[in-house]
Amino acid sequence: MSSNGKRRTPLVADKRYPDKASPKKPAAKKAAKTPPPPRKPRSRKPARRARPTTLLGWLLWPFRLLLRIIWAITWRSGLVAALIVAAVSMYFAQQMPPIQTLIDQRARGSVTMADLTGEVFAWRGDQFGGMVTARNISPHLHDAVVATEDRRFYRHFGLSPRGIASAIRINMNEGRGPLSGNGGSTITQQTAKLLCLGVPYDPNAWESEAAYEADCRRTTLARKIREAFYAIGMEIAYTKEEILTLYLNRAYLGAGSRGFEAAAQRYFGISAAEVNPAQAAMLAGLLKAPSTLAPTANIERSRERAAVVIGLMADQDYLTAAQASEALANPARLSRAAEARSGGFFADWVMESGPEFFTRNTTEDVIIRTTLDQRIQRAAEEALVSVFENQVAEGSEAQAAIVVMSADGAVRAMVGGRNLRATGAFNRATQALRQTGSAFKPFIYAAALDLGVSPYAMVNDAPQCWSIRGSREWCPENYDREFKGPVTLTQALAESRNLPAILLSEDVGREYVRNVANGFGLQGELAEGPALALGVSESTLLNITGAYAGILNGGSQVTPYGLLDLRILGDSEVLMDSQGAGIGKRIISAEAARQLTWMMTRVVEEGTGRRARIAGWEIAGKTGTTNSSRDAWFIGFTGDYVTGVWMGYDNNTPLRGVTGGGLPADIWRETMVRVLEGQTPIPLPMMVPQTAAPTGILDSQGGEVVDDDIVNLLDLLVQGAAAN
Structure with a gap:
C-alpha cells in the first residue's frame, strides 16, 4: 500500500462493534406528528361471576348467593338504622337541660324532726340531703355503685348489648317474659328511667306523685325503645360523671331517702362523703330493692346484700382482700336515731297537728324542733314492753297507750300502741x-x-x-x-x-x-x-x-303541744313557734x-x-x-x-x-x-x-x-x- 502523506481515518466495523462506532451527527428534526383523536371509552360490563365448575361448587353456590344477599340487605339496613338512632338520639340530646335542674325535682318537700336537744329522730316525706357529685362522695361509695350496677359504665355508649342479652336469657330461663325481671339496664338507662324519660310531673295529669312514678317504672317494648334513645342522648349531652351524679342524687334508697346523701344521713348519721366500705356496700345494695332491703326494715337482710356487694367490689379490684375481709367482719351499723326509730307516734301527731302547708303538703324541706325527750320516750317504750311481756297473757290483743308531758303541756313522750316502730299507724294516744x-x-x-x-x-x-x-x-x-x-x-x-x-x-x-x-x-x-x-x-x-x-x-x-319551732332547711329564720300552746286561762x-x-x-x-x-x-x-x-x-x-x-x-x-x-x-x-x-x-x-x-x-x-x-x-x- 502506498501513502500520499495524509493520515487516513481508521476503518470501523459498524455493525459488528456498535459500541465503538463513531458518534453520529444529530439527525435532522422531523416534523411533529399530530396525535390521533381520543377514542371513545368502551362501556365496561360487570364481569360475570364465574359459574362453579365442580359439583361441590354447584352445591354451595345457592348458599353463597343467599349470604351475599343477606349481607347486602344487612349493611344497608344497619346504615339506615344507625342514621335513625343517631338522629333521634341527637334530638333527645338537644332537649337535655343542665343537670342542676334535674338533681331534685320532687313535687313535695320533706320534714325532719329534731328532739328537745336538737338531735334528729324522725323524718317524713321524701328526704333530699343535698346535692352530691360523683367526685365528692366517698370513693368507696362511687366504686360500690359502679361495681354493683354497671361494671362497664365507663366503656359503653349508654346501652350494654351483652347485658341486655344476658338479662333476656335469665328471664326466659326462669319462665318470665323477656322484659320481665332482669332488665340488663346500664346506669345511664336507670337514670333515664329515674328522669321518666324527660316527662315532668304534672299534678293536673296525675292523682299523685306516687302514681306518676309508678307509671314511669312500667316496662313495655315501646318504653324500652324510647329509653334506649334517651340513654344515648344522655351520653351525647352529658359526661359520664354528670350521668353518675344524676343517678346518685335521684335514686330512691328506702325509708323516704332520695339520693345517697339523704340515705347516708338517714341510716348512718353521716355524709355520703364519709362512708366506709361496709357502709358504702350497704347503701349500694339498696338499689336492688330499696324498701325491702332498707336496714331500718330488716338489718340482717340488708347486711346479706351488702356482703354480696363487697364480693363484687373485691372481684373488680376496688377493694383489696384485706379491705374486703375487714368490711365483712365489721358490717355497717345504723346510727342511734335510725336504730331507735324513736317517737314514730309522736312524729305522726306533730305532722297532723302542725300547719298543713308546712307538714303534710309542704313543698319545702322543713326542719321542726319538737318537745320530745328521747330518754323519756325510751322509758315509756321499755315500760310498755316490760309489762306486756311479764304480766299479760301471750297472744293477747289488748292495746295500750302512754303520754308523758310537762306541766305546761309540752309532750315529752308518746306511745300510741304496742307496735312501737309503726309509722302512720292508728295512734291510740291521740285518735282513740x-x-x-x-x-x-x-x-x-x-x-x-x-x-x-x-x-x-x-x-x-x-x-x-x-x-x-x-x-x-x-x-x-x-x-x-x-x-x-x-x-x-x-x-x-x-x-x-x-x-x-x-x-x-x-x-x-x-x-x-x-x-x-x-x-x-x-x-x-x-x-x-x-x-x-x-x-x-x-x-x-x-x-x-x-x-x-x-x-x-x-x-x-x-293545750298539749309538740312543736317548738319550725324553719326551712338552710335558713336560720324561725317561721313559726309554739306560741299559743301551753298554759292558757x-x-x-x-x-x-x-x-x-x-x-x-x-x-x-x-x-x-x-x-x-x-x-x-x-x-x-x-x-x-x-x-x-x-x-x-x-x-x-x-x-x-x-x-x-x-x-x-x-x-x-x-x-x-x-x-x-x-x-x-x-x-x-x-x-x-x-x-x-x-x-x-x-x-x-x-x-x-x-x-x-x-x-x-x-x-x-x-x-x-x-x-x-x-x-x-x-x-x-x-x-x-x-x-x-
Missing part, C-alpha cells in the same frame, strides 16, 4: 276516743273545791236511783258493790266511789262541772244526765292527760287546784292507785275503769311530769280482771321509775287541809252546814239530788 270512767271524777271535785267546799266535807255513799226520761230508773253501784255511808270527799275520791261523785255533781250542778271539764281541755259532747259524773263521755288520752296537767300547774287550761283557783292535788295523792297512798307508788316521791293520780272494763286508765303526776296510760281492746272487748289500778298503774309506775331515775324528788304543789275532822255535809245548793243532825241533812241531800 274512749270513755274516761272514773278518770273524769277529779273535775267534779275541782268544781266543788272551786266553790269553797272543803276536802273534808261529808257526802253520803248510799244506794240511790234516778229517773231518766225515756228510760227505766237508773240505780248505779260502786265498783265493789258496797256502800259506806257518810264519807269525806277525800275518801270518796281515793276509793273512787260512784254514788258520792254523782251526788256531788248533782249538787254542784252538771253545767258547772261540764264547764270546768271543758275548760281543762275535755272537749266534745259531755253527757247530759247524772251519768256525767261516771265518765261516760269520751276523750283521747292526750286530752285528758293535758287536763290533769292543768291541775298540776295550778288550775289553768293546758285560769279555770279554777290556785287554792282549789292545790287542795285537789293533795286529795289525789290520797288515791295513790291509800286508795285505788296504790300500785303506782314510787318510794321517796310525792305522786298524785286517779284510776279509771269504764263499764264492763272496756277501758282502764291511770293518770298521775309528779312535780315535773304528767303521765297518762290507757289500756283496752280496739274492738271494745272487755278486759278480763283489769282495772285502772292494775296494769295501767303498773305501766305508769314502770315508766316513771325509768323517767325519775337519778333525779332528786320534787314536792308537789299541794295544800293540806288544816283539819282532818269532818266539818259538815253538802246540801243541794252546794253550801256547807254544821252537822247538828247529820242523818236529817243526809236525807235532805239525797232528796235534793233526786229532785235535780
Whole structure:
C-alpha cells in the first residue's frame, strides 16, 4: 500500500462493534406528528361471576348467593338504622337541660324532726340531703355503685348489648317474659328511667306523685325503645360523671331517702362523703330493692346484700382482700336515731297537728324542733314492753297507750300502741276516743273545791236511783258493790266511789262541772244526765292527760303541744313557734287546784292507785275503769311530769280482771321509775287541809252546814239530788 502523506481515518466495523462506532451527527428534526383523536371509552360490563365448575361448587353456590344477599340487605339496613338512632338520639340530646335542674325535682318537700336537744329522730316525706357529685362522695361509695350496677359504665355508649342479652336469657330461663325481671339496664338507662324519660310531673295529669312514678317504672317494648334513645342522648349531652351524679342524687334508697346523701344521713348519721366500705356496700345494695332491703326494715337482710356487694367490689379490684375481709367482719351499723326509730307516734301527731302547708303538703324541706325527750320516750317504750311481756297473757290483743308531758303541756313522750316502730299507724294516744270512767271524777271535785267546799266535807255513799226520761230508773253501784255511808270527799275520791261523785255533781250542778271539764281541755259532747259524773263521755288520752296537767300547774287550761319551732332547711329564720300552746286561762283557783292535788295523792297512798307508788316521791293520780272494763286508765303526776296510760281492746272487748289500778298503774309506775331515775324528788304543789275532822255535809245548793243532825241533812241531800 502506498501513502500520499495524509493520515487516513481508521476503518470501523459498524455493525459488528456498535459500541465503538463513531458518534453520529444529530439527525435532522422531523416534523411533529399530530396525535390521533381520543377514542371513545368502551362501556365496561360487570364481569360475570364465574359459574362453579365442580359439583361441590354447584352445591354451595345457592348458599353463597343467599349470604351475599343477606349481607347486602344487612349493611344497608344497619346504615339506615344507625342514621335513625343517631338522629333521634341527637334530638333527645338537644332537649337535655343542665343537670342542676334535674338533681331534685320532687313535687313535695320533706320534714325532719329534731328532739328537745336538737338531735334528729324522725323524718317524713321524701328526704333530699343535698346535692352530691360523683367526685365528692366517698370513693368507696362511687366504686360500690359502679361495681354493683354497671361494671362497664365507663366503656359503653349508654346501652350494654351483652347485658341486655344476658338479662333476656335469665328471664326466659326462669319462665318470665323477656322484659320481665332482669332488665340488663346500664346506669345511664336507670337514670333515664329515674328522669321518666324527660316527662315532668304534672299534678293536673296525675292523682299523685306516687302514681306518676309508678307509671314511669312500667316496662313495655315501646318504653324500652324510647329509653334506649334517651340513654344515648344522655351520653351525647352529658359526661359520664354528670350521668353518675344524676343517678346518685335521684335514686330512691328506702325509708323516704332520695339520693345517697339523704340515705347516708338517714341510716348512718353521716355524709355520703364519709362512708366506709361496709357502709358504702350497704347503701349500694339498696338499689336492688330499696324498701325491702332498707336496714331500718330488716338489718340482717340488708347486711346479706351488702356482703354480696363487697364480693363484687373485691372481684373488680376496688377493694383489696384485706379491705374486703375487714368490711365483712365489721358490717355497717345504723346510727342511734335510725336504730331507735324513736317517737314514730309522736312524729305522726306533730305532722297532723302542725300547719298543713308546712307538714303534710309542704313543698319545702322543713326542719321542726319538737318537745320530745328521747330518754323519756325510751322509758315509756321499755315500760310498755316490760309489762306486756311479764304480766299479760301471750297472744293477747289488748292495746295500750302512754303520754308523758310537762306541766305546761309540752309532750315529752308518746306511745300510741304496742307496735312501737309503726309509722302512720292508728295512734291510740291521740285518735282513740274512749270513755274516761272514773278518770273524769277529779273535775267534779275541782268544781266543788272551786266553790269553797272543803276536802273534808261529808257526802253520803248510799244506794240511790234516778229517773231518766225515756228510760227505766237508773240505780248505779260502786265498783265493789258496797256502800259506806257518810264519807269525806277525800275518801270518796281515793276509793273512787260512784254514788258520792254523782251526788256531788248533782249538787254542784252538771253545767258547772261540764264547764270546768271543758275548760281543762275535755272537749266534745259531755253527757247530759247524772251519768256525767261516771265518765261516760269520751276523750283521747292526750286530752285528758293535758287536763290533769292543768291541775298540776295550778288550775289553768293546758293545750298539749309538740312543736317548738319550725324553719326551712338552710335558713336560720324561725317561721313559726309554739306560741299559743301551753298554759292558757285560769279555770279554777290556785287554792282549789292545790287542795285537789293533795286529795289525789290520797288515791295513790291509800286508795285505788296504790300500785303506782314510787318510794321517796310525792305522786298524785286517779284510776279509771269504764263499764264492763272496756277501758282502764291511770293518770298521775309528779312535780315535773304528767303521765297518762290507757289500756283496752280496739274492738271494745272487755278486759278480763283489769282495772285502772292494775296494769295501767303498773305501766305508769314502770315508766316513771325509768323517767325519775337519778333525779332528786320534787314536792308537789299541794295544800293540806288544816283539819282532818269532818266539818259538815253538802246540801243541794252546794253550801256547807254544821252537822247538828247529820242523818236529817243526809236525807235532805239525797232528796235534793233526786229532785235535780
